[in-house]
Amino acid sequence: MTATVPQGTPPGAPSSARPRGAGPRSIASRLMDNRWAGLVGLAVALLAPFVNATPYALSVMTSAAIFVMLAAGLNIVVGYCGLLDLGYAAFFAVGAYTSGVLSTRFDLPLVATLPAVLVVTVLAGLIIGAPTLRLRSDYLAIVTLGFGEIIRVTANNLDVTGGPSGIYGIPGLTGGPVSMYYVTVLVVAVAVVGAARLGRSRLGRAWRFVREDEDAAEAMGVHTYKIKMAAYVAGAIWGGLAGVLFAAHLSAISPGSFTFLQSALVLMAVVLGGMGSIRGVVVGAVIISVLPELLRDLADYRFLAFGVLLITVMLVRPQGLWPARSREVAQ
Amino acid sequence: MSQLVWNGLFVGSFYALVALGYSMVYGIIKLLNFAHGDLYMLGAFIGFAVLGAAGGVSAAMALPLLLAVLVLTMGVTGLAGVLLERVAYRRLRGAPRLSLLITAVGASFALEYGMRAAAGADPRVYPVRLGGTSVEVLGARITLQQLALVAVAVVLMLGLNLLVTRSREGRAMRAVALDPKAAALMGIDVDAVISRTFFLGSALAGAAGVMAGAHYGKIDFMMGFLIGLKAFTAAVIGGIGNIPGTMLGGLLLGLLESFGTFWLGGEWRDVFAFGVLILFLTVRPTGLLGERVTERV
Numbered sequence: 001m002t003a004t005v006p007q008g009t010p011p012g013a014p015s016s017a018r019p020r021g022a023g024p025r026s027i028a029s030r031l032m033d034n035r036w037a038g039l040v041g042l043a044v045a046l047l048a049p050f051v052n053a054t055p056y057a058l059s060v061m062t063s064a065a066i067f068v069m070l071a072a073g074l075n076i077v078v079g080y081c082g083l084l085d086l087g088y089a090a091f092f093a094v095g096a097y098t099s100g101v102l103s104t105r106f107d108l109p110l111v112a113t114l115p116a117v118l119v120v121t122v123l124a125g126l127i128i129g130a131p132t133l134r135l136r137s138d139y140l141a142i143v144t145l146g147f148g149e150i151i152r153v154t155a156n157n158l159d160v161t162g163g164p165s166g167i168y169g170i171p172g173l174t175g176g177p178v179s180m181y182y183v184t185v186l187v188v189a190v191a192v193v194g195a196a197r198l199g200r201s202r203l204g205r206a207w208r209f210v211r212e213d214e215d216a217a218e219a220m221g222v223h224t225y226k227i228k229m230a231a232y233v234a235g236a237i238w239g240g241l242a243g244v245l246f247a248a249h250l251s252a253i254s255p256g257s258f259t260f261l262q263s264a265l266v267l268m269a270v271v272l273g274g275m276g277s278i279r280g281v282v283v284g285a286v287i288i289s290v291l292p293e294l295l296r297d298l299a300d301y302r303f304l305a306f307g308v309l310l311i312t313v314m315l316v317r318p319q320g321l322w323p324a325r326s327r328e329v330a331q
Numbered sequence: 332m333s334q335l336v337w338n339g340l341f342v343g344s345f346y347a348l349v350a351l352g353y354s355m356v357y358g359i360i361k362l363l364n365f366a367h368g369d370l371y372m373l374g375a376f377i378g379f380a381v382l383g384a385a386g387g388v389s390a391a392m393a394l395p396l397l398l399a400v401l402v403l404t405m406g407v408t409g410l411a412g413v414l415l416e417r418v419a420y421r422r423l424r425g426a427p428r429l430s431l432l433i434t435a436v437g438a439s440f441a442l443e444y445g446m447r448a449a450a451g452a453d454p455r456v457y458p459v460r461l462g463g464t465s466v467e468v469l470g471a472r473i474t475l476q477q478l479a480l481v482a483v484a485v486v487l488m489l490g491l492n493l494l495v496t497r498s499r500e501g502r503a504m505r506a507v508a509l510d511p512k513a514a515a516l517m518g519i520d521v522d523a524v525i526s527r528t529f530f531l532g533s534a535l536a537g538a539a540g541v542m543a544g545a546h547y548g549k550i551d552f553m554m555g556f557l558i559g560l561k562a563f564t565a566a567v568i569g570g571i572g573n574i575p576g577t578m579l580g581g582l583l584l585g586l587l588e589s590f591g592t593f594w595l596g597g598e599w600r601d602v603f604a605f606g607v608l609i610l611f612l613t614v615r616p617t618g619l620l621g622e623r624v625t626e627r628v
Contacts, residue, residue: 310437
């Protein structure tokens with residue numbers, strides 16, 4: 001019964017998940033379903049430097065691309081599997097610090113630190129997921145929040161992470177800002193497509209099943225603990241790799257970049273775009289990361305607006321700007 | 332040693348006051364109210380505004396005045412909690428849990444940065460500062476004002492416990508927590524009971540906010556964030572949804588932190604507290620006094 005209702009839609013709210021082909025569909029809705037939307041988005045990202053290639057614009061665009069990767073990773077955890085992670089910046093931090101520390105201490109190129117980053121982020125995901133994923137899902141929200149604080153405070157207190165001032169002089173991935181932008185866009189594009197493919201795989205179906213009704217999934221033979229763990233670790237990997245890109249982009253990292261605010265902003269992007277909808281999440285991430293640059297004057301009211309927006313989205317349009325079409329309903 | 336114990340109990344009584352609201356709201360609608368810590372912050376600022384309006388205070392009158400402000404602030408903060416539930420949570424009561432949690436995160440943001448927009452980002456100095464004479468008890472230095480604050484906290488907690496276990500309203504609350512549908516069929520106005528629960532929980536948080544402001548002397552718009560996390564930790568340690576358990580959890584967390592700070596140094600205090608939380612969730616997720624909850628399908 002509940003399986004046909006899209007996640008996040010309260011009973012009584014207008015549901016957008018009517019089966020495909022049932023009734024006339026608006027132009028907007030047809031545009032949203034267009035299969036070329038992803039490629040158009042990539043083309044826009046690739047052509048953007050030809051419109052404006054000032055160092056400032058390139059930096060903003062690179063940050064936006066990294067933010068898209070974060071949102072795509074969090075979307076696996078929150079959107080596909082329905083686990084609320086409020087400390088996502090922790091994985092971002094773990095990835096950035098692991099690559100930063102290894103590359104500056106041992107004079108390694110950043111690419112060489114990738115295996116270590118993968119191992120460490122997966123370990124972090126397992127350590128935090130193992131005790132909490134057995135519990136009620138809302139405990140996870142607060143424990144991840146606490147975990148985010150633990151990572152930030154630890155980075156702040158340890159000598160090896162440079163304390164409050166962080167790490168400087170992390171080598172870049174490429175020579176200049178333009179090539180860095182293109183490398184970032186390509187990595188992020190692969191990550192986004194990868195997340196989308198994961199969502200449509202057998203594992204992705206299990207994730208959505210767990211999200212819609214964990215007990216029913218368990219009864220059908222889905223090992224919910226393992227499935228949730230898979231989502232959590234996948235999210236950790238995406239976040240960790242985004243952290244490496246972040247370290248390469250800025251060449252300096254400090255605990256101030258990995259606060260709860262960062263986690264909340266990524267969550268905001270996922271919710272605004274539409275939980276579980278990869279296209280929506282990409283659009284949401286671009287909006288959330290670029291909007292503050294456009295609204296510099298309103299800096300003081302920015303986060304107030306974010307908070308109000310979160311409540312409003314949940315009350316008025318819980319499925320997000322560009323909701324996921326449920327494939328299961330169509331068949 | 333006894334100084335550590337006293338410090339722990341003192342901080343723990345703050346945690347317990349804030350944790351009670353968390354625990355009650357969770358018990359009744361199974362919502363982790365992320366904005367709860369910000370109601371504590373709101374209470375501190377309301378108390379600040381009221382004290383500012385009252386003008387200069389002589390040192391002798393500080394404590395009685397503070398008590399009056401406390402009661403007033405509790406009322407206002409309680410109403411703010413009721414308003415929050417009415418605006419942000421009530422319409423989503425039938426919605427998936429995730430929507431409700433995200434709304435709560437949004438409410439927390441709105442309160443924090445709303446206060447920042449209203450009162451500025453810089454910390455404010457409380458007009459009343461409790462310091463003063465101290466007595467030695469078993470080698471621990473205790474100021475009379477600390478003692479007074481702990482006494483107030485204890486009175487509030489005992490009052491709450493009486494209200495919940497002995498009064499008609501308390502019985503209605505427990506009934507709604509047990510089974511909202513059946514409670515509604517028995518003629519209980521479920522919405523009103525939930526509103527009252529929010530009022531009580533928020534009022535306690537507001538009281539803790541004023542007391543923290545008077546004791547530490549400085550307040551800022553982010554002060555609720557960390558204590559919200561700590562209060563949740565306390566509630567989990569004691570058993571979320573269970574009122575005596577939550578009080579116990581608050582005191583225990585205060586003690587643990589006090590000793591953790593002593594052993595590891597102050598900069599690791601928060602890491603230690605959350606480490607304890609994760610450990611507790613692994614070993615005994617229902618908390619010390621919590622009952623095993625079977626989830627109904």
